[in-house]
Amino acid sequence: MATQVRPEHEFDVQDLMINMGPQHPATHGVFRMVLVVDGEVVRDVVPYIGYMHRGGEKLSETMDYRQGIGFMDRTEYLAQFNAELSYVMAVEALSELQVPDRAQWIRMILCELNRLSSHFMFTGAFGTDVGVFGTAFTYSFRERETVQDLFEEITGDRLMYAYFRPGGLAWEVPDNFVQRVREVLKSVRQGIKDMDGLLTDNEVFRARTVGIGAISAEDAIDWGCTGPVLRSAGVPLDLRRTEPYLKYDEVEFDVITGTTGDVFERYTCRIAEMWESIRIIEQCLERLEPGPIMPERMPRMLRTPPGEVYMRTEAPRGEFGIYLVSKGGNRPHRLKIRSSCFANLQALRDMTIGSYVADAVVILGSLDIVLCEVDR
Amino acid sequence: MTTDDGAQQGSESGAAASAALDGTIWPEVDRALAGVTASAEPSVLDVIVSIPRDEIVRGLRALKQDPSLQFNYLRSLTCVDNEEEGMDVVYHLYSISNGYNLTVKAHLPADDLNLDSATGVWRAANWYEREAAEMFGVRFRGHPDPRTLLMPEDMTDTFPLRKDHPLAEIEVLQGEALAFPSGAGGGEEE
Numbered sequence: 174m175a176t177q178v179r180p181e182h183e184f185d186v187q188d189l190m191i192n193m194g195p196q197h198p199a200t201h202g203v204f205r206m207v208l209v210v211d212g213e214v215v216r217d218v219v220p221y222i223g224y225m226h227r228g229g230e231k232l233s234e235t236m237d238y239r240q241g242i243g244f245m246d247r248t249e250y251l252a253q254f255n256a257e258l259s260y261v262m263a264v265e266a267l268s269e270l271q272v273p274d275r276a277q278w279i280r281m282i283l284c285e286l287n288r289l290s291s292h293f294m295f296t297g298a299f300g301t302d303v304g305v306f307g308t309a310f311t312y313s314f315r316e317r318e319t320v321q322d323l324f325e326e327i328t329g330d331r332l333m334y335a336y337f338r339p340g341g342l343a344w345e346v347p348d349n350f351v352q353r354v355r356e357v358l359k360s361v362r363q364g365i366k367d368m369d370g371l372l373t374d375n376e377v378f379r380a381r382t383v384g385i386g387a388i389s390a391e392d393a394i395d396w397g398c399t400g401p402v403l404r405s406a407g408v409p410l411d412l413r414r415t416e417p418y419l420k421y422d423e424v425e426f427d428v429i430t431g432t433t434g435d436v437f438e439r440y441t442c443r444i445a446e447m448w449e450s451i452r453i454i455e456q457c458l459e460r461l462e463p464g465p466i467m468p469e470r471m472p473r474m475l476r477t478p479p480g481e482v483y484m485r486t487e488a489p490r491g492e493f494g495i496y497l498v499s500k501g502g503n504r505p506h507r508l509k510i511r512s513s514c515f516a517n518l519q520a521l522r523d524m525t526i527g528s529y530v531a532d533a534v535v536i537l538g539s540l541d542i543v544l545c546e547v548d549r
Numbered sequence: 550m551t552t553d554d555g556a557q558q559g560s561e562s563g564a565a566a567s568a569a570l571d572g573t574i575w576p577e578v579d580r581a582l583a584g585v586t587a588s589a590e591p592s593v594l595d596v597i598v599s600i601p602r603d604e605i606v607r608g609l610r611a612l613k614q615d616p617s618l619q620f621n622y623l624r625s626l627t628c629v630d631n632e633e634e635g636m637d638v639v640y641h642l643y644s645i646s647n648g649y650n651l652t653v654k655a656h657l658p659a660d661d662l663n664l665d666s667a668t669g670v671w672r673a674a675n676w677y678e679r680e681a682a683e684m685f686g687v688r689f690r691g692h693p694d695p696r697t698l699l700m701p702e703d704m705t706d707t708f709p710l711r712k713d714h715p716l717a718e719i720e721v722l723q724g725e726a727l728a729f730p731s732g733a734g735g736g737e738e739e
Contacts, residue, residue: 223699231710266593326598394622394645397673409646415648481654482593483625483641496639498629511641519676548699 190218191530195224199534201303202544206521206537210530218525218533220518225548233508238264238475239337241508246333248510250547252296254280254287255488256546257337262418263484263495264339267477269446275464276341277419282335282354282457283327284486285450286420287318289361292443292450293317293487295541296368299440302538305372305383312371316364319357339475351458358451365447373441382437386524386536393434396523397516399509400491401442402540406434412487424456436539443541478505483511490514490541510549514542570596574618574649581615582608595641595650605638605655606665608644612642612651613670620644620651626667626683630712635659637683640667657687666692684710 194205203224209217249256300309431438485494491513498507595682624641667674679698686708
């Protein structure tokens, strides 16, 4: 692949190929990329994915609609509720299930909390990438832990929640749910302020991120980027606003956009989104009322009529889509997971070519990839 | 959602289908696809447009370049294996400026899985087509980088997401390669 345009040199020089990964702490999972460098400058990048491919789409076709929920947690293991939501909403859209209001509000609260915990993971890992080693991670994980604790109280599991069901929720939340969410939010607010103070105006952090890995809005759209990567380039595409699902049309929040689409703005977009998530959760808590969490009449075995649906939701990393084709029966005929990181990662080559080797790691980190979701 | 067509899905009769397409973006799409043979059916969220495979890239490019539609964003590209009925290549499009959604399908007969590549229309199609090629065996003509993506580099003759592919294929493959004793099980005779 070393056929890129070479600059004119006095001597005959050879591009050096550096293999990075698949076992590398800065690749956030099992990801390999071959960097073709000329001195310090990256001339070409060849990403290799697929190390985590588990054939999840094929597996989902052998599982019924209830079993498939668990697989979604394993696909997107940092935004499990968001992934489950896409799946259950796809099943609901096909089988025309009406979800009770209370279940929808609780789903919204959990999805936004999940966005917070996922973005904390990002700030921690990204801080480590740019050189604020350890400190960013511990501060982030202190707050992430409070959110994780809440999830554990509700679902009984710290990672694989499997809490959403087609039609509603698996069981009622604990009695002190509202109070606990408020406690968590209080702690999270402090956490965002801490991260903001630690990183945003940090001189080293700015020097490593401002103006690095920029992508234009046209390129980002053409590569299919979504989420903070696209919004930081100035495109206000947020599915919560453009195609509202759940109750997102009844709450107030701002769609955060940037202008330059560089690494720094991808970070600031995420920080600003965290404040918006808190705003959304607070409005949800106001509107939360007692009521049923499942439809009154649910079949014992869920079967969908023949048909197909492409259900998409705004996950922390962008659009998470489930393309579900049913031919009747209790399991999908075809289930395609549209992963947000998969498309964002495609744009990596464009972003990295021409930057320094040291920045390649920062650019990769700014995409906030989850390799389990990329490879499925 | 933006294009809600009611519950007329699955109805093949022309009158019912065209009634269900009222109020959708199908008339716009039909106009933009002048010169391309296209048919539409309603679905739960989006309209599904079928385009013959010889005209698929022309149709997709028309949809992208039409000034009032501007489907500039390829959400997803995938295949659906319908076994002996052939294979569908499914494109999910979105227009960022207008907020329109559209599903486009190209049908391939089971014995001829060739299709023109859409990478010239959206660069995003690159990896999606590589994945569809290795998982389903569809050959995308004119693809700039036809290597495997998720599968091992040399695994170009088996297509794991096809319906006729066994779920636990590793045992089948290894069984042949390792030349287990013939008959099921291997160790049962002891």
